[in-house]
Amino acid sequence: MCIPMSDSMYPHQKRLKQLERELKNYLIDEESIEVDDYQIGQTADGFIFRGGVFPKTRNRFNAKVTTAVKISFPIVGKSISLLEDALRLSKLDHPNLIRLLAVSQLSFSVFRPMIALEWLPGGTLADYFVYKIREKDDSDRSPIQLKDMLSILYQVSQALKYIHSQLDEFGQELTHGRILTRNVLITEPDLKKCEVKLGDFGEAPSGLEYTTPIVAYMPPEILCCAERVPPHRPENDVWMFGVFIWECLTLGAQPHFRKSVEDIKKSFQLKARSKRSTTMNAIYTAILIASTLAYSAVAWIGLSMDANANEDLF
Secondary structure, eight states, X not given: OOOBOOGGGGGGHHHHHHHHHHTGGGEEOGGGEEEEEEEEEEOSSEEEEEEEEOOSSOOTTSOOEEEEEEXXXXXXXXXXXXXXXXXXXXXXXXXXXOOEEEEEGGGGTBSSOEEEXXXXXXXXXXXXXXIIIITSOTTTOOOOBHHHHHHHHHHHHHHHHHHHTOBOTTSOBOOOOOOSGGGEXXXXXXXXXXXXXEOOOOOOOOGGGTTSGGGXXXXXXXXXXXXXXXXXXXXXXXXXXXXXXXXXHTXXXXXXXXXXXXXXXXXXSGGGSOOOOTTSOHXXXXXXXXXXXXXXXXXXHHHTOTTTTTXXXX
């Protein structure tokens, strides 16, 4: 699974040493991380497999802990990005954020770092929408109540508020950059009972990465920016959170479905925008408007909708 370090990694040696020092409390031997053959996902940095972490002292009372194991693509930039993501997660502590559990000791001397993340058996919210709702017949589909969806939105908004309250090593507000249903994980496939956690971080894609699905969630100031790698700010997370709300209220519809990058850019123009439907539920409209103002407004809406919270979305 590991590939010896290439010459292209040597310019990053100083940063790798810094990362190794800051992640020392999470380092474990390669043999203590188990990786299954089954791939469960893929992110901007690498592949995700189901696996496990064995305790340093093994006995019958401390068995393997099931985890999600993330292995970077064999690309220098992706290897560094994965370790930077691990460092950010190691410094954050919130019930609605995925937790870093371990980092392979060899991650700083091989081409493909490997980290272990908290495992949530419910899978992603996107998978729930596909397999529990969209691929089922109407008679087999469980109704989704608005209060359950508001609970999910509230939990994600709290994770974002916490992230934006933290500062990076340069004194800038932290941002997330990956607020979408396929990056929100649930503890169990029952929206009435589940807790949700926001997954791995990301950066705004460069011009060479504009074909990735993340483009559909990006705000105009990022997508239409002349810079090759535009800065990602908290305001951009709020835009992505608004798209995430739309995804949830449409039970997994894809934003800008089958649109090219140029078509998405054109849709930001006023004349290309769709008119609001006169039949649109007032509750939906209130949530969508609030999301453009501030993600914390979701909490206020959740408290002010007691009379309608038991309504089914569909």
